[in-house]
Amino acid sequence: MAVERRTLIHWFRKGLRVHDNPALIQIFNKAGASPDKFSVRPIFVLDPGILDWMKVGANRWRFLQQSLLDLDKNLKELNSRLYIVRGKPVDIFPNLFDRWNVELLTFETDIEPYAVKRDKAVQDIAAAHGVKVDTHCSHTIYNPEIVIAKNFGRAPITYQKFLSVVEKLKLPKVLDKPQRLPNGVQPIADELEMGQSDVYECPTLDQLVKRPQELGINKFPGGEREALRRLDTSLSDEHWVASFEKPNTAPNSLEPSTTVLSPYLKFGCLSARLVHQRLHEILKRHPKHSKPPVSLVGQLLWREFYYTAAAVEPNFDRMLGNVYCLQIPWQERPDHLDAWAHGRTGYPFIDAIMRQLRQEGWIHHLARHAVACFLTRGDLWISWEEGQRVFEELLLDHDWALNAGNWMWLSASAFFHQYFRVYSPVAFGKKTDRTGAYIRKYVPELAKYPAGCIYEPWKATLADQREFGCVLGIDYPHRIVNHDIVHKENIKRMSAAYKINREVRTGKQEDEIDYDSSMSLTTRQRNASFET
DNA sequence: CTGTAGTTGAGAAT
DNA sequence: ATTCTCAACTACAG
Numbered sequence: 001m002a003v004e005r006r007t008l009i010h011w012f013r014k015g016l017r018v019h020d021n022p023a024l025i026q027i028f029n030k031a032g033a034s035p036d037k038f039s040v041r042p043i044f045v046l047d048p049g050i051l052d053w054m055k056v057g058a059n060r061w062r063f064l065q066q067s068l069l070d071l072d073k074n075l076k077e078l079n080s081r082l083y084i085v086r087g088k089p090v091d092i093f094p095n096l097f098d099r100w101n102v103e104l105l106t107f108e109t110d111i112e113p114y115a116v117k118r119d120k121a122v123q124d125i126a127a128a129h130g131v132k133v134d135t136h137c138s139h140t141i142y143n144p145e146i147v148i149a150k151n152f153g154r155a156p157i158t159y160q161k162f163l164s165v166v167e168k169l170k171l172p173k174v175l176d177k178p179q180r181l182p183n184g185v186q187p188i189a190d191e192l193e194m195g196q197s198d199v200y201e202c203p204t205l206d207q208l209v210k211r212p213q214e215l216g217i218n219k220f221p222g223g224e225r226e227a228l229r230r231l232d233t234s235l236s237d238e239h240w241v242a243s244f245e246k247p248n249t250a251p252n253s254l255e256p257s258t259t260v261l262s263p264y265l266k267f268g269c270l271s272a273r274l275v276h277q278r279l280h281e282i283l284k285r286h287p288k289h290s291k292p293p294v295s296l297v298g299q300l301l302w303r304e305f306y307y308t309a310a311a312v313e314p315n316f317d318r319m320l321g322n323v324y325c326l327q328i329p330w331q332e333r334p335d336h337l338d339a340w341a342h343g344r345t346g347y348p349f350i351d352a353i354m355r356q357l358r359q360e361g362w363i364h365h366l367a368r369h370a371v372a373c374f375l376t377r378g379d380l381w382i383s384w385e386e387g388q389r390v391f392e393e394l395l396l397d398h399d400w401a402l403n404a405g406n407w408m409w410l411s412a413s414a415f416f417h418q419y420f421r422v423y424s425p426v427a428f429g430k431k432t433d434r435t436g437a438y439i440r441k442y443v444p445e446l447a448k449y450p451a452g453c454i455y456e457p458w459k460a461t462l463a464d465q466r467e468f469g470c471v472l473g474i475d476y477p478h479r480i481v482n483h484d485i486v487h488k489e490n491i492k493r494m495s496a497a498y499k500i501n502r503e504v505r506t507g508k509q510e511d512e513i514d515y516d517s518s519m520s521l522t523t524r525q526r527n528a529s530f531e532t
Numbered sequence: 533c534t535g536t537a538g539t540t541g542a543g544a545a546t
Numbered sequence: 547a548t549t550c551t552c553a554a555c556t557a558c559a560g
Contacts, residue, residue: 158557159539247540293539302539366540373541417555421541428541491553498555 015268028178070223144311227264242286250432251366262397310401330383346479372410
């Protein structure tokens with residue numbers, strides 16, 4: 001009787017692709033070289049418990065479900081398949097290691113604090129079971145650890161500094177997909193006996209989506225296939241690629257003015273390293289091309305910038321105890337927060353963006369700027385953490401490091417400090433959509449308002465409102481704040497908060513600091529408890 | 533210490 | 547389309 005094969009596991013988490021996947025290639029190569037000795041098992045661990053508590057909206061679950069289905073298909077073309085293992089990683093791995101006779105586990109590293117903790121626990125379990133573990137950094141172009149080491153142990157906190165560090169680093173080699181396995185899928189004895197051949201199937205949509213009524217249109221389907229198709233389409237116009245400058249793209253065009261590769265990069269359906277290589281090839285042919293931070297390469301490097309900063313701060317998604325983050329006395333306004341989150345602020349441009357987000361799961365980067373500024377330092381004076389939570393639920397491309405980093409940026413809590421530059425919820429959108437077509441699409445109750453007042457419906461007389469079929473206070477809300485007034489007050493509040501933070505940082509005596517002009521007592525006390 | 537730059541402000545003046 | 551003013555931030559280079 002033949003000796004039972006030993007199993008090599010690749011654990012997919014992010015990185016839901018077969019191209020440029022070093023941890024996957026490792027086990028394929030090892031098994032391909034000795035097919036009689038090894039079985040390959042690519043797994044994805046699905047914890048049914050997280051469906052109840054994780055802040056993931058229906059559109060995001062659908063994207064994941066489609067990505068898993070596509071990954072299974074791509075693995076089948078390589079004579080393998082995807083095994084979905086249901087349970088918590090710390091519960092299922094001891095079992096798998098024993099039953100599958102596992103020799104090696106590989107996975108892609110992840111800097112998110114919960115992932116770091118989870119991976120450490122699994123590595124300990126593997127060690128206890130005599131299973132070797134190999135990890136690879138392939139979610140980002142540069143390894144955050146190396147960038148930090150080259151910057152003398154600290155993450156760069158300006159983009160220019162970050163650029164100067166990574167420009168000296170070697171680029172990783174981009175890998176093709178693995179060779180087909182010679183033997184195909186190997187059943188394991190105990191599964192055949194137990195008749196459980198279907199327990200590892202991909203989840204169906206209704207297994208993941210608990211509230212299907214929240215599903216919007218499926219404008220950006222998940223999966224590696226779609227990601228690579230979208231990449232090809234985006235790069236097909238080389239002049240567009242070479243001259244791309246983010247600030248010159250419209251936040252409110254009816255079709256995206258940018259690539260929308262972000263959801264695919266987030267899940268790793270698309271390799272950032274591959275995108276970078278493809279861009280580089282194109283730019284070589286176009287000597288006069290745009291450059292970071294505004295170019296397409298620059299966009300990839302922003303992602304790297306935030307990943308690097310987040311990698312060394314477990315509190316990156318919070319104000320308190322976060323080394324990068326300014327302490328600002330935000331206020332709680334659940335009614336305003338709810339109006340913002342559901343597109344009912346009474347500012348048509350803001351509401352259109354928030355409704356597009358809820359329906360489609362993606363909005364332009366500058367649209368994110370407009371609504372983030374509005375929620376925080378611009379108008380509502382609500383904590384960026386609240387906005388972060390809403391984006392986490394709704395954005396297909398939600399990525400822990402990028403979301404937190406950008407919220408800190410927009411709220412002038414970190415990385416960006418020119419808090420007196422405030423986006424106008426009226427003027428900003430007009431620059432790229434004078435007629436308000438975008439508002440008409442996403443806030444249809446205002447569709448009959450003329451261009452002259454669609455950004456400011458409160459300027460229409462009651463008679464006009466009736467004529468346009470949308471009366472404020474009945475068919476569409478009154479604006480919840482007056483931007484012209486509150487944004488000036490908020491600049492003063494920011495100025496006071498910066499002053500306090502400066503004094504705390506430079507070690508001014510506690511009793512000399514005039515907290516009351518800026519910071520509430522509760523915020524001060526919470527800060528104090530963190531500093532000790 | 534000083535000067536300057538900083539992915540993407542608004543509004544007015546030229 | 548570019549340039550200035552508004553009021554004034556931080557990080558970094560020199």
